[in-house]
Amino acid sequence: MSLLTHAARRVRPVTAALTTATALLIACVVQTSPATAATATAATATAATATAKTASRPAGSEADARADGGTPSSISTLSDKWNRPWAITFLPNGMYALVTERFTSTVHLLGRDGSKKMVGTVPNTVVPDVDPTKGSGGLLGVAPSPTWNGTTDKDVFFVHTAAEGTRIVKMKFDGKTLSGYTVLVGGIKRGADHNGGKIAFGPDGYLYVATGDAQTGSLAQNRNSLNGKILRITKTGAAAPGNPFGNRVYSLGHRNPQGFAWDTRGRLWASEIGEAKWDELNLIKAGANYGWPLCEGTCGTAGMTNPKFVWKPEDGGVPAQVAIVNNVIYVTTLRGQRLWRLPIDGTGQGIGTAKSYYVNTYARLRALTTVPGTNQLLMGTSDRGTDRDFVLKVTIK
Numbered sequence: 001m002s003l004l005t006h007a008a009r010r011v012r013p014v015t016a017a018l019t020t021a022t023a024l025l026i027a028c029v030v031q032t033s034p035a036t037a038a039t040a041t042a043a044t045a046t047a048a049t050a051t052a053k054t055a056s057r058p059a060g061s062e063a064d065a066r067a068d069g070g071t072p073s074s075i076s077t078l079s080d081k082w083n084r085p086w087a088i089t090f091l092p093n094g095m096y097a098l099v100t101e102r103f104t105s106t107v108h109l110l111g112r113d114g115s116k117k118m119v120g121t122v123p124n125t126v127v128p129d130v131d132p133t134k135g136s137g138g139l140l141g142v143a144p145s146p147t148w149n150g151t152t153d154k155d156v157f158f159v160h161t162a163a164e165g166t167r168i169v170k171m172k173f174d175g176k177t178l179s180g181y182t183v184l185v186g187g188i189k190r191g192a193d194h195n196g197g198k199i200a201f202g203p204d205g206y207l208y209v210a211t212g213d214a215q216t217g218s219l220a221q222n223r224n225s226l227n228g229k230i231l232r233i234t235k236t237g238a239a240a241p242g243n244p245f246g247n248r249v250y251s252l253g254h255r256n257p258q259g260f261a262w263d264t265r266g267r268l269w270a271s272e273i274g275e276a277k278w279d280e281l282n283l284i285k286a287g288a289n290y291g292w293p294l295c296e297g298t299c300g301t302a303g304m305t306n307p308k309f310v311w312k313p314e315d316g317g318v319p320a321q322v323a324i325v326n327n328v329i330y331v332t333t334l335r336g337q338r339l340w341r342l343p344i345d346g347t348g349q350g351i352g353t354a355k356s357y358y359v360n361t362y363a364r365l366r367a368l369t370t371v372p373g374t375n376q377l378l379m380g381t382s383d384r385g386t387d388r389d390f391v392l393k394v395t396i397k
């Protein structure tokens with residue numbers, strides 16, 4: 001605990017007002033709420049298992065946890081004066097990340113040393129006129145081409161909400177300035193909320209994009225709708241070869257997924273914000289149906305794939321984005337205002353002991369990524385106020 005307290009104290013802009021006692025309280029919390037939330041549903045079997053493991057392992061047993069992938073050991077402010085950063089994605093050079101701001105529509109180059117430079121805006125971005133803590137939309141995910149070099153390959157891909165709907169677009173980035181604008185996929189319905197937004201290249205070289213149901217749940221079950229899905233597309237926006245239904249859809253039955261990442265074995269894990277009862281972490285498989293709106297959390301409906309972990313929204317939940325270090329899944333939460341550590345268990349199909357960090361310390365947490373070649377995460381706060389958000393650096397040891 002002393003190491004964490006020391007680390008927290010170094011984040012002066014954020015924690016200056018915190019007393020030492022408060023810092024001690026927030027530094028590290030073993031979370032058992034998913035288990036106390038457990039009911040008779042099979043959904044909670046995972047949470048119950050996690051609790052059992054927690055009970056058999058003394059709280060704060062860091063050495064034990066390190067043996068299976070490390071734990072967050074220190075945190076510091078890398079960069080300040082942000083406005084609701086939505087996504088942080090490193091360029092292939094691993095030295096600089098592109099960062100999107102949801103409401104300003106601006107894109108910034110963020111260096112590992114904390115240097116920050118605005119490189120352009122994504123045009124035609126329309127922000128739904130709603131309370132930002134309740135709605136979603138604006139400039140969302142960013143994914144540079146895996147072979148981006150700023151010269152022969154300048155392609156950078158974005159997801160944003162426009163007047164008529166949500167778009168997947170391509171722009172050019174030469175290392176200094178964004179230019180060009182090509183719509184790759186339109187026709188994704190936009191809502192005041194539930195707009196998904198994560199975009200990333202998979203290990204197979206294709207683009208994966210999470211879309212929300214735009215507050216029309218039935219779209220999530222419609223294989224011909226682009227809403228409530230994880231899409232898999234080419235760099236031109238076409239359906240990727242081998243997709244399960246012969247169109248752009250990779251998986252269906254999603255409500256509002258905002259984050260996903262691949263583990264070392266190439267398995268895709270996605271977070272999903274549920275309605276009122278359960279938020280989810282899902283192991284995504286091609287063609288699988290994740291249930292919404294027929295199921296929220298785990299259910300026994302034939303043909304529906306149940307989540308691997310669930311949260312109650314009011315109990316540390318509302319998960320935003322996902323990053324994986326040493327096969328440990330980290331998830332930021334908006335309402336929960338904490339970072340979750342969810343180790344993939346020995347079967348590779350489930351989650352072990354869940355634990356949360358930085359509870360109510362910084363603010364709502366959304367953007368999350370790994371720093372290439374390191375055991376570090378970059379994590380963005382959200383909705384602290386104009387120019388008051390941070391990009392934080394978390395070291396896993």
Ligand SMILES: [Ca+2]
Pocket residue numbers: 253280290291292295296297305307
């Ligand atoms: Ca589900």
